[in-house]
Amino acid sequence: MRRIRKWGPGLLLISPSLVLLAVFVYGFLGWNFQISLTDWQSLMPVYSTTGFDNYSNLVADDTWWRDVNHLVIYTVVFVVGALIVGFVLALLMEKGVWGEGVLKSVYLFPMAMSFIATAIVWRWLMDNGTGDNTAGLNKLLGSVGLSFLKGDWHKSDSEFAIAAVAIPAGWALSGYIMALFLAGMRGVPDELREAARVDGATERQVFWHVVRPLLWPATMSATVILVHISMKTFDLLYAINPKDASIETPALYMYRSMGGYLYARGATIATILVIAMAVIIVPYIWYTMRSERRS
């Protein structure tokens, strides 16, 4: 009884959120899984189970594997690219630079823009043309003497198309990664650096032996966030071209299935996306909660 008096009001205060999350997150995840076990392919819901047929159909589906392949390429280019650019920018700014505030603002502003606006602008930039109609990036590359970099970008008929659409994604998020790394680097206590310097370490050695090992949490956060964004990216690809098979990923295949009332297949793809995400996110949350308890 005393426990109820003690914890009751607090639980009451957060109960609306708990109910909403229980229904809209966990309830819906379960509901979605249930749909993935049915044969629902029309406007009217069907709830008779067909077991894991949808999963085995998906495993046998070439479109699914093509999209998975696209997602892997997109993820690698986007995540590695944003990590490298973000890390390099943070490294260059670490010791403080003239106009730091302005630089940071410029690198970070794409985060504030919607992926739709980003996609529309980049679609035009990457829109190649030929001869007199050459435009966008290709024209720019030509005029600065980098003609060999010209390409078909997202219109390429090879897997380069999906790699090209990772560029706008990297443009949007590299600044964020820069901010994460910069915070990580500056979070290293000065005493540690000083101690190493007193011991005769060069600045390079200080970075490698003192700062670098302490950047592991920032690197992990950055990677987890980027991979998570990559897996669910929908709007960017959809706005660049909703019908182009060469830039389709499972997130778009799911949406396309839903649009065609193939709800069972859509739910199956969605369930697989959740499981893939959980594999990355759950250890991350566990690690974060554990390190929080320690401190």
Added chain:
Amino acid sequence: MTVKKTKGLNQGSTGMRVFRYAVLLIFVLLFLMPIYVVVVTSLKAPDEVSVPGMWELPTSLSFANFGDALGKPEIYNGLVNSVIVALISSVVSSLMGASNGFVLSKWRFPGANVVFSLMLFGMFIPYQAVLIPMTQFMTNTGLMGGGEPTGGLAALIIAHIVYGLPITTLIFRGYYAGVPDTIFESARVDGAGMLRSFWSIGLPLALPAFAVSIIWQFTSAWNDFLFGVVMTTNNTSWPVTIGLNNIAGAQTVPFGETMAAALIASLPTLLVYIILGRFFMRGLMAGALKG
């Protein structure tokens, strides 16, 4: 003898410094390049706009593209709808996040960490995983599109409130963790209950966290596309991202007008970012947990 290096702008050789600024400047140009195209194109007179000439400066300034873009119901209604959705959902989910953050930090019950972890996981779920149940639920409750008087905006607001809760809770929990327990303990000694100390002390104290949370939520609701595209039905109820995507996809809409529309649709979040960048940044950092 050890020479203590001065920490600051003068570190490294001159060559190194030139290299550093050169690289940083190249990235500034790369990051601003798309914005340059959007701005110069939208400021050209409509008959001056051409795709091959997108890098050229306008010969004279014209705001006709902006007028044309705003004249489109997709953009005009879209702006109004997005303001309604983003404002309501960001305020409500911030208030709920404040309650959650306070309880999970200052009035911890047994199992509070488990609850918090479950909320965090909710932050990372791909929304595709709840899309089908969500459309079913909203259809069954009559909140989605079609016959519903708001054309689906009500459903959209609810979705943004609910899926905003994990991040707003995280922001407020982090904020309250930095507030000394003694403040609330002395209130407790004075006989204040949980609700009383939340209402009279916790809420007013958390104004900076509200700024972070509302800005962050406003931006993500404004920039959303996925929920909007499944839950709203036509150009009277579309949020601006859907309207923008639809006019940009139409062959009949001129390039200059599309660019102007993209700029208009990005302006509110860009302004928030420019004016309140500090709070925007803190929201960003909260999204990365503690690291």
